[in-house]
Amino acid sequence: MAKKRDLNRRDFLKITGIGAGAVFASGLHLPFAFGESGKQDDFYFLQLSDTHWGFKGPAVNPQADVTLKKAIQTVNSLSVKPDFIVFTGDLTHTTDDPKERHARMTQFKEIVKGLNVKQVYFLPGEHDASLDEGAIYKEHFGKTHYTFVHKGVHFIALDNVSDPEGAVGDEQIKWLKSELSKIKKSAPIVVLTHRPLFDLMPDWDWATKDGKQVVDLLMPYPNVTVFYGHIHQENHFKTGHIAHISAKSLVFPLPAPGSVPKKAPIPWDATQPFKGLGFRSIEEETGKVGEVTEYPVVKA
Amino acid sequence: MKYLMSVGLFFSLTLFSTFGWSDAAPTPKTIQISAKKFEYTPNEIHLKVGEPVVLEFKSEDKKHGFKVPELGLVAVIKPGEVTRVPFTPTKTGRFEFHCSLFCGSGHESMTGAIIVE
Numbered sequence: 095m096a097k098k099r100d101l102n103r104r105d106f107l108k109i110t111g112i113g114a115g116a117v118f119a120s121g122l123h124l125p126f127a128f129g130e131s132g133k134q135d136d137f138y139f140l141q142l143s144d145t146h147w148g149f150k151g152p153a154v155n156p157q158a159d160v161t162l163k164k165a166i167q168t169v170n171s172l173s174v175k176p177d178f179i180v181f182t183g184d185l186t187h188t189t190d191d192p193k194e195r196h197a198r199m200t201q202f203k204e205i206v207k208g209l210n211v212k213q214v215y216f217l218p219g220e221h222d223a224s225l226d227e228g229a230i231y232k233e234h235f236g237k238t239h240y241t242f243v244h245k246g247v248h249f250i251a252l253d254n255v256s257d258p259e260g261a262v263g264d265e266q267i268k269w270l271k272s273e274l275s276k277i278k279k280s281a282p283i284v285v286l287t288h289r290p291l292f293d294l295m296p297d298w299d300w301a302t303k304d305g306k307q308v309v310d311l312l313m314p315y316p317n318v319t320v321f322y323g324h325i326h327q328e329n330h331f332k333t334g335h336i337a338h339i340s341a342k343s344l345v346f347p348l349p350a351p352g353s354v355p356k357k358a359p360i361p362w363d364a365t366q367p368f369k370g371l372g373f374r375s376i377e378e379e380t381g382k383v384g385e386v387t388e389y390p391v392v393k394a
Numbered sequence: 395m396k397y398l399m400s401v402g403l404f405f406s407l408t409l410f411s412t413f414g415w416s417d418a419a420p421t422p423k424t425i426q427i428s429a430k431k432f433e434y435t436p437n438e439i440h441l442k443v444g445e446p447v448v449l450e451f452k453s454e455d456k457k458h459g460f461k462v463p464e465l466g467l468v469a470v471i472k473p474g475e476v477t478r479v480p481f482t483p484t485k486t487g488r489f490e491f492h493c494s495l496f497c498g499s500g501h502e503s504m505t506g507a508i509i510v511e
Contacts, residue, residue: 188499224496258495259459259470296463297490299502357502 135245137177138377138384140169140211141286143323144343146221147205148198149187154346154359157367162205165344165373165391170210176375177244179211182323182341183219183255183288185235192230195222199234215242219288219323220255228256239266241273247378248277252287254302260289261303271311284376285312285320290340292333295351300325309333325351326359327370328388339386342372368392422446422480429471429493430454432500439508441483449479459494462508468494483510 145162155161169179186198199222206214216235223231228238238253250273254262262270277283285291291305302308312318318336326343327350346359347370363369368391378384425447428435441447451460451471460469460479471477493504 188496188501190498220496220501225498255496258457258497260494260496293463296461297492299492299494301463356505 136378137245138174138375139244140176140179140373140375141182141321141341142169142179142344142373143182143341144184144219144326144345145181145202146184146187146343146345147202148189148194149345151346151359153361155362158345161344161368161371161391162202163208164368165371166205166208168389168391168393169373170208171393176211178213178215179209180215180251180286180321181206181217182286182321183217184221184323184343185216185219186222187345188221188225190225192226195226195230196234199230203234215249215251215286217251217286217288217323218253218255220258220260223253223256224258224260227258228253231256239269245378247282247284250274250283250285252285252291252308254287254289254291254305257303259303260299260301262305262308267304267307267311270308274311274315277315279315280317281315282317283312283315283319285318287320287322289324290322290329290331290338291320292331292338294325294329294331298351298357300351309336312336321376328374341374342370342388344371344373344391347371420446422448422482424448424450426450426452427460428452428454429458429460429504431456431498432493432504434460434491434504434506437506439506441481441508441510443483443486443510446480446482449481451477451479456497457495458497458504460491461494462489462491464489465508467491470495483508486510 142165147162149158151158185202186195189195189198218228218231218238223238232238238256240251242249252262253266254260257263289302290300291302291308294300313334316335320336320338321341322338323341325340326346326348327340328342329340331338348357349360360370372388372390374389375387376384377387423445425439427449429451430453451469453471453473456473458471460471461467467479467481469477469479487510489508491506491508493501497504
């Protein structure tokens with residue numbers, strides 16, 4: 095049986111020894127206080143996102159071939175192991191060549207085998223799945239949408255990229271409705287997806303075509319948090335009571351929504367390698383709200 | 395009475411269509427736009443308020459999209475087909491558009507703008 099953890103954020107960072115490089119999400123409290131039984135075990139998990147394995151662009155990231163590997167070293171250095179890790183899409187950088195896509199996915203899988211964790215969940219991004227409606231992705235990683243329950247928290251992974259128009263689609267929405275009907279209203283729910291489910295910046299394709307339908311289905315549930323990727327930076331937004339939190343990338347950062355006329359990767363800063371990149375932990379403590387902590391690629 | 399009203403309506407419609415007595419809308423101007431990985435040509439379209447246009451898209455390679463979120467315009471551009479998007483600008487400004495169907499590694503840069511004067 096896993097040793098029961100009793101740590102708060104500060105203790106956690108002390109244990110990991112990377113607190114100096116971490117950036118806290120200020121005032122973020124997640125509704126993980128109680129499971130369906132009213133009691134649940136403590137745990138935390140990690141979100142890694144937008145690794146774009148196969149990307150080449152020296153001006154943007156001259157170390158693109160080692161960034162993921164360095165992040166894995168940092169993850170493996172955590173003294174308290176996460177219960178699981180989730181990758182929220184764009185595991186690989188897109189290619190028109192199906193053979194090359196296979197190769198990139200194979201290489202990616204080999205690399206993440208180095209993660210010292212029991213369970214890893216994957217989600218597709220548009221770079222993985224939009225050109226062939228997820229066909230090759232499914233061969234390597236299985237289903238593109240699914241649910242699982244971990245220590246009383248209901249996780250729902252949604253696919254809003256296999257449709258090249260960036261939609262969830264009627265079939266999956268029907269499935270979501272059915273899955274939600276099996277969950278108690280008071281249960282904590284975490285939705286994992288790639289694109290934002292709200293119109294963050296439609297001019298930059300930072301939206302989901304039918305995201306509102308998904309959010310409407312989630313609205314009756316008071317304890318929902320959405321973690322997503324796609325925009326290569328941390329962003330916090332609320333639709334009603336539902337928090338939507340995006341992850342940093344592990345290849346290159348993108349500018350803040352609408353901050354520049356044209357969306358383009360932020361150039362590499364040789365004085366601060368890996369600036370703007372990283373991963374995060376999402377913590378849950380019995381009887382307390384969960385917290386989100388941001389980590390750099392490399393230990394400070 | 396009903397018969398007389400119908401006859402009257404028939405003559406009215408005939409007169410309008412024969413002599414052009416209605417305030418018929420001006421014939422929209424057609425603007426041809428080519429789409430290919432990863433650009434539109436032209437990628438800047440200049441229009442005038444109140445002047446109707448038809449944006450006529452052709453794809454030179456694969457399926458692309460066209461989306462102007464601020465104007466609510468959206469279309470799918472399939473190879474071998476002409477996609478027509480009728481539109482009458484009602485306000486001035488610069489309205490960004492982009493490919494709304496992920497089309498490959500340069501997809502994010504497949505953008506343009508409608509400039510309404």
